[in-house]
Amino acid sequence: MELYNSLFKETQQLLDGGTPRVWDYEPASVWKEIGSSELVLQKDAAYELGASGRGSANYVLFSSSAELVDRDRVLLYGPDLGEIRGECDFARIVLLRVGVLEGDDEKVYRTLKDIEFAKYRVNLEGYMIRMSPESYREQVRVSRQALRRGINFRQVGNSYIKAYKQDENVLNATVIFVTAPGFDYKAMKDVAKKANDVTGTLTHILEGLPTDCSVCALKGVCDEIEGMKELHFGIGAKGTDKH
Numbered sequence: 001m002e003l004y005n006s007l008f009k010e011t012q013q014l015l016d017g018g019t020p021r022v023w024d025y026e027p028a029s030v031w032k033e034i035g036s037s038e039l040v041l042q043k044d045a046a047y048e049l050g051a052s053g054r055g056s057a058n059y060v061l062f063s064s065s066a067e068l069v070d071r072d073r074v075l076l077y078g079p080d081l082g083e084i085r086g087e088c089d090f091a092r093i094v095l096l097r098v099g100v101l102e103g104d105d106e107k108v109y110r111t112l113k114d115i116e117f118a119k120y121r122v123n124l125e126g127y128m129i130r131m132s133p134e135s136y137r138e139q140v141r142v143s144r145q146a147l148r149r150g151i152n153f154r155q156v157g158n159s160y161i162k163a164y165k166q167d168e169n170v171l172n173a174t175v176i177f178v179t180a181p182g183f184d185y186k187a188m189k190d191v192a193k194k195a196n197d198v199t200g201t202l203t204h205i206l207e208g209l210p211t212d213c214s215v216c217a218l219k220g221v222c223d224e225i226e227g228m229k230e231l232h233f234g235i236g237a238k239g240t241d242k243h
């Protein structure tokens, strides 16, 4: 599962220059979970992260390499929830090391989608998440009460890691929050789109579509992402390999 590796490098470059706060995963130190997604009314909100007009990005990258993800931890670039004073930029990036994904390709794809869905199991008190998959953004409304009770990114990150690690294929999870101004959120969103394209192209490949790159709408993705063409041509290729 090395298809996303170039995107790990791009992510690292986008964060270079920043100095994160880093916390090792502590399963006991999660923020209070509730049964379903939280509703924080405008009148109860302290502020919004990644609101419209602000930078915002959200994506998950997968790898089987321990060099890329070797621990469970939370990183924060920028002010913590208790330090933020108003609307600000926001990115949440998740890096996952996955195992046992070299077998049947359809199973690999399904497993990746299942793992991605873990984010929907994170329902936290006073932390209302609004995802916009088609625009690769995530917006969070934080309640004043949650802030009074001490909500912070370390606990929120731990909650995400706990959710991801419920899947036995997830060996390590790193959750990165970015709230500081000055980072290139637009470029992060571009990485999010590419990650989505990689997963989408996997579907195309698994559907057994013809392997004629010269007329394929996904050529841009496969030209950029190392391993895509090899994957397609390695799977029961039945078309012409005019790549």
Ligand code: SF4
Pocket: 201, 204, 205, 210, 211, 212, 213, 216, 217, 218, 219, 220, 222, 228, 229, 230, 232, 233, 243
């Ligand atoms: S390898 Fe070629 S045919 Fe297959 S998805 Fe990529 S561009 Fe399309």
